[in-house]
Amino acid sequence: MADTVQVRFETRMLIDGKLVDGQAGTFTNINPATEETLGEVADASKADMHRAIDAARRAFDETDWSTNHALRQRCLLQLQEALESEQEELREELILEVGCPRAITHGPQLDAPLADGLRYPAKLIDEYPWENSLGDAFVSVTGMNTTRRVWREPAGVVGAIVPWNFPFEVTIQKIGQALGTGCTVVLKPAPNTPYNATRLGRLIAEKTDIPPGVVNVVTASDHFVGEELTLSPKVDLISFTGSTVVGQRIMEKGAATMKRLFLELGGKSATIVLEDADFALGCMMGIAPCMHAGQGCANPTRLLLPRSRYDEGIEMLKGIYEGVAPGDPQDPATLCGPVISDKQRSRIRGYIDKGVEEGARLVVGGSEQPAGLDRGFFVKPTLFADVDNKMTIAQEEIFGPVLAVIPYTDEDDAVRIANDSPYGLAGNVMAGSIEHGLAVARRLRAGFLGINGAAGYGADTPFGGYKASGIGRQNGTAGFDQYTEIKSVAYPAG
16 A cells, blocks of 8 residues: 555445445455455445435436536536545555556556546536437328427436446446436445445535435445346336346346346457567557456457467467566556455366366466465466367456467458457457558457557447447447437427
């Protein structure tokens, strides 16, 4: 922890404008780098969750939050200022409870989403097409000249369910757009990373004019408490980021109440290094699974190399992976910190063993505890060569620092392999020219693609996937759209 920053953990939830304890008592928050206890946090019961849902329902139905654009904009900017006032505390908090490397907090874990996650939707409130005219027309059904308009209105109560890997980033993108459109929110953080969410709740209660019930933060150790959001008819939309398996359950359980859904799910993204690419730079892209120990849904965990230079590429990658050691996330030089829990570590090690069993060549790493790290949930950065795309380690999301390197014969074969996946979240193309890279990108079935190392991250950029990687998009006007309903209105032309 930085010597000059003292982190104050908020142990209470936010329900109906009040910071409260949980009816189920408390549960323990663990530092994944040390396995030490950080502290306790409120443990909600199902009754607590329903109090939060009722509060969000009242705030939407009985206040002017959904229609008062000026209030929403002011409140979002107040929350921005409040978060910035505790930015360095929040940075240390994320390192402690997420285990994310310090360097990454200066990017996607904190600084990047804080820069525009609230400012962009606050700005969009003024610019969004809340009302469009379709003009006048003679409608034969009524025999009238008719003026037709299309209104966009907030969807209602949003259940926002957040994962543990990039918790602040996901939270701020969800609540920024949900609140910007006029929805009310019940936020359910992952039990592994509750403190960044309870801090947000405290700041909302103490430093903003956000009315009671508009945002509720409910922490619970029991995942079935969060499922009440999916089951309740008082919740209009579920905004979920997490695994595909849980996303499928949300779809199933939400069907009874016809839930609107935004699901940002898993990925098994591929980087294609084309024959004409800068080959060394293409191989460097293989380090991506080491960042934050591979705990990123968009991380490219398959690397496709041309057979003509395959052995050369494996040697380059071997040198890269041998140079990456997992370590203390407090150290600014660390790229690969711990994974979130012992359960997750065991799961990743199982995949590594499965790769060996199925015939992939283990080049670097393995399922043993890294040397010199007796405590903490660490996994060795692991490089597999000679991977067949049908193998488990090429088809299933591992969510750990594991790279599968796959040879291809020609460009068509590379595209086929990249698309041969149940997922379609992201990917990269490394090419000799932008035009070549774009041509290949058009053939890939994925929602978020980068050419030659570029990434389009930002609050104005839609993010989401094809196939089993989800439904809908986070961010951009597309993200704003999904928190709204469409109402068509007609009246006699004057």
